[in-house]
Amino acid sequence: MFNQKYKGFTLVEVLVTVVIMAMGLLGLAGLQTTSLRYNLDAEQRGTAVQLVYDMSERMRAMTNRELLSGLEKYTEEGVEEASCTSYSANAVAGCTPLQMASHDKFEWLGEISNSLPGGEGYISVAAGIYTITVTWDDNRDGNTDASDASFSARFQP
Secondary structure, eight states: OSSSSSSSSSSSHHHHHHHHHHHHHHHHHHHHHHHHHHHHHHHHHHHHHHHHHHHHHHHHTTGGGGGGGGGGGSSSSSOOOOOGGGHHHHHHTTTTHHHHHHHHHHHHHHHHHHHHHTTTTEEEEEEEEEEEEEEEEOOOOSSOOOOOOEEEEEEEO
């Protein structure tokens, strides 16, 4: 009765093709999501590196080398100093190295909190070696803890 050869695709072949294509597209969507996440992580790490080295250069730029004990000011909480905020010649002339150190720390902490989610910065000293650390909420759980990313640099003035 049906002696003719059927030509074309059957419904099963079309269904298998659609399933294979859907799995491939889901794989591409997952790849795109992972790529975006890693790109954001790399951007945040780059920002953290830049912020750590920015602070180390601020500390190294302290012009009064006899006042190296003034570097201890960087380990304290930063305070905005009115005489150090303007970069006119009169304002900077009225800004002592200790005030500049405190103001640098204040600005640095502000840059960290504005640039990184849950960003925090720490400066510590042990045996004359300064450690500058920036941490941020890398896993986006709302807490900055040991499971989150950080970047540190150490130097001796």
